[in-house]
Amino acid sequence: MTVLEQTRAPRSEAARRRRSPLGSRWTPYVFLAPAAAFIILFQGVPLAQEIYLSFTRTSLLNPTRSTWVGLENYAHIFGDDDFRRTLRTTLVYVVACVAGSVGSGLLVALLLNRNFRGRGIARALVTVPWAAPGIAVALIATWMLNPQYGIVNRFLNAIGLGVPGGTILDSPTYALPAILVTTIWQLFPLTSVVLLSALQAVPKDLTEAATMDGAGRWWTFRAVTWQVIKPTVGLLALLMTIWSIRRFELIWLMTKGGPVGSTETLVIDLYAQAFDSKQLGTAAAIGMVGVVISLIVIAGSRLVARGAAKEGLR
Amino acid sequence: MNRLHIGLTLRIVAVLAVMGIAVFPLYWMFVTALSSDADLFASEARLWPDFSQFGVFVDALAEGETVRWLRNSLVIAVGTTAMSIGLGIPLGYALSRFSFRGKVLTTVVLLLTQMLPEALMVVPLFSLFNRFDLLDSLIGLILANSAFVLPIVALILKGAIDGIPRELEEAGRVDGARPLTMLVRINVPLIAPSIAAAAVIAFFHAWNEFVFAVTFIYAPETQPASVGIASFIGEVGTPVQTVMAVAFMFTLPAVAFYLFAQKYVVAGMTAGAVKG
Numbered sequence: 001m002t003v004l005e006q007t008r009a010p011r012s013e014a015a016r017r018r019r020s021p022l023g024s025r026w027t028p029y030v031f032l033a034p035a036a037a038f039i040i041l042f043q044g045v046p047l048a049q050e051i052y053l054s055f056t057r058t059s060l061l062n063p064t065r066s067t068w069v070g071l072e073n074y075a076h077i078f079g080d081d082d083f084r085r086t087l088r089t090t091l092v093y094v095v096a097c098v099a100g101s102v103g104s105g106l107l108v109a110l111l112l113n114r115n116f117r118g119r120g121i122a123r124a125l126v127t128v129p130w131a132a133p134g135i136a137v138a139l140i141a142t143w144m145l146n147p148q149y150g151i152v153n154r155f156l157n158a159i160g161l162g163v164p165g166g167t168i169l170d171s172p173t174y175a176l177p178a179i180l181v182t183t184i185w186q187l188f189p190l191t192s193v194v195l196l197s198a199l200q201a202v203p204k205d206l207t208e209a210a211t212m213d214g215a216g217r218w219w220t221f222r223a224v225t226w227q228v229i230k231p232t233v234g235l236l237a238l239l240m241t242i243w244s245i246r247r248f249e250l251i252w253l254m255t256k257g258g259p260v261g262s263t264e265t266l267v268i269d270l271y272a273q274a275f276d277s278k279q280l281g282t283a284a285a286i287g288m289v290g291v292v293i294s295l296i297v298i299a300g301s302r303l304v305a306r307g308a309a310k311e312g313l314r
Numbered sequence: 315m316n317r318l319h320i321g322l323t324l325r326i327v328a329v330l331a332v333m334g335i336a337v338f339p340l341y342w343m344f345v346t347a348l349s350s351d352a353d354l355f356a357s358e359a360r361l362w363p364d365f366s367q368f369g370v371f372v373d374a375l376a377e378g379e380t381v382r383w384l385r386n387s388l389v390i391a392v393g394t395t396a397m398s399i400g401l402g403i404p405l406g407y408a409l410s411r412f413s414f415r416g417k418v419l420t421t422v423v424l425l426l427t428q429m430l431p432e433a434l435m436v437v438p439l440f441s442l443f444n445r446f447d448l449l450d451s452l453i454g455l456i457l458a459n460s461a462f463v464l465p466i467v468a469l470i471l472k473g474a475i476d477g478i479p480r481e482l483e484e485a486g487r488v489d490g491a492r493p494l495t496m497l498v499r500i501n502v503p504l505i506a507p508s509i510a511a512a513a514v515i516a517f518f519h520a521w522n523e524f525v526f527a528v529t530f531i532y533a534p535e536t537q538p539a540s541v542g543i544a545s546f547i548g549e550v551g552t553p554v555q556t557v558m559a560v561a562f563m564f565t566l567p568a569v570a571f572y573l574f575a576q577k578y579v580v581a582g583m584t585a586g587a588v589k590g
Contacts (some may be wrong), residue, residue: 028408042442043462049438111328128337136561242428270431
């Protein structure tokens with residue numbers, strides 16, 4: 001919005017700036033140039049290269065020699081059962097990450113959105129997981145899930161819910177849920193902090209009035225609170241979706257996509273194709289699928305947001 | 315009255331539970347590092363640290379490896395922070411204060427970089443760095459990390475400059491100050507908290523970064539801690555206690571720094587997410 005407003009800045013001001021000998025119309029480009037050059041060199045050029053690679057057969061062992069193969073890589077991956085499983089796993093992973101992180105973040109935010117003694121400490125401690133490095137998280141999670149000595153298995157056994165043999169990360173059934181729990185543990189601080197600040201914007205007198213009128217908690221939440229925080233929830237969901245499509249580290253460090261591909265998302269598949277199978281063309285095509293999915297999600301969310309805005313006017 | 319008490323109790327229990335869930339894995343890292351072999355592999359888990367085992371931290375630090383890892387991580391993180399802030403301030407200023415052709419495009423491109431997976435960009439960056447002799451170099455990692463964190467930094471700073479009244483600059487303009495002077499003298503001091511937030515986010519990003527580091531670095535001398543610690547995975551020679559001690563020493567600065575700068579980071583994250 002701010003972008004639009006400023007493009008339509010009053011003419012007089014623009015004219016004055018042009019007349020000023022110190023702020024010529026090239027000034028913004030001078031400020032912009034270093035960063036733009038940087039982003040073009042380290043993001044734009046590599047992206048263009050990947051797009052090109054996705055239409056070629058190229059080996060990691062000899063990356064300067066590529067053979068143009070047109071859409072062959074795309075035809076190959078979409079005809080591949082393993083890739084379809086990868087897409088399904090990615091879908092499950094992304095949906096669970098988004099629902100889990102936004103849902104838990106909202107619960108925690110509602111919990112902390114009250115005045116109580118020690119609230120500052122609670123807020124600080126709750127956001128600690130966000131600051132923990134992924135590699136350290138992967139290590140402690142793997143150790144906690146250790147079949148014999150891991151605290152998680154000891155606990156599950158004690159309450160009678162133990163997994164046979166305790167092999168959680170080696171089980172095609174339990175590995176993905178374990179990774180999801182770990183990922184959501186790292187994400188909920190961010191979502192809860194952002195939602196907590198959105199909750200500050202909820203008018204207190206409105207919720208109080210609703211409660212006075214005898215409205216239930218749930219009704220008050222839906223009619224007042226939810227309406228205020230809805231845009232933030234939508235934005236967070238979008239951000240979490242895009243980030244989850246590209247998230248690599250935790251899965252790679254905890255399972256490398258295994259066992260039997262049960263935790264293999266698009267980026268894991270892409271990395272394995274590039275560095276284990278040495279097929280840079282296939283890897284690039286897989287990456288492009290991820291990028292296109294993200295683009296569709298972004299475009300879709302804009303449409304939904306616009307629709308919601310129209311509905312609000314009616 | 316009674317119902318109110320139950321509700322309050324439930325709330326306290328829930329808050330404590332969430333705090334426990336948030337902190338427990340890090341606590342457990344600490345406890346595991348400070349466990350004797352007997353406690354670690356006993357049939358009953360020992361739930362508190364055994365401080366007589368504190369030597370594990372001293373030993374880990376005495377071995378040159380750990381210190382070198384942490385030092386390399388620090389160099390990368392500080393370099394990335396300086397680079398992304400240095401480039402992000404002018405970019406944020408241009409986006410906030412000027413109207414020019416390509417402005418909307420620039421903003422959209424900055425947002426779209428958020429969806430590019432590191433795992434995808436690692437191959438072309440590898441060949442680019444290979445050509446410029448930047449593989450196995452901390453400078454290469456600083457450049458790659460800065461490119462990935464710069465868009466977020468720039469958007470946070472743009473939001474901050476948006477919040478500063480233009481009148482302050484108008485006064486400077488009358489005095490004949492150049493745009494760069496106005497940026498440095500007027501805007502930068504006023505957005506210092508947001509610069510701090512962006513700096514912390516850039517620092518974390520680089521301190522924690524793994525994919526680029528593991529692909530671009532092979533010499534032990536240039537390894538940052540994320541890669542060094544990852545080399546413990548699947549390796550059986552190093553005792554669990556040592557692994558956890560090193561991981562904890564890698565985690566602690568990040569968490570401590572975060573808690574110290576928390577107020578700024580939260581403001582920055584919130585502004586970034588809400589405006590992004």
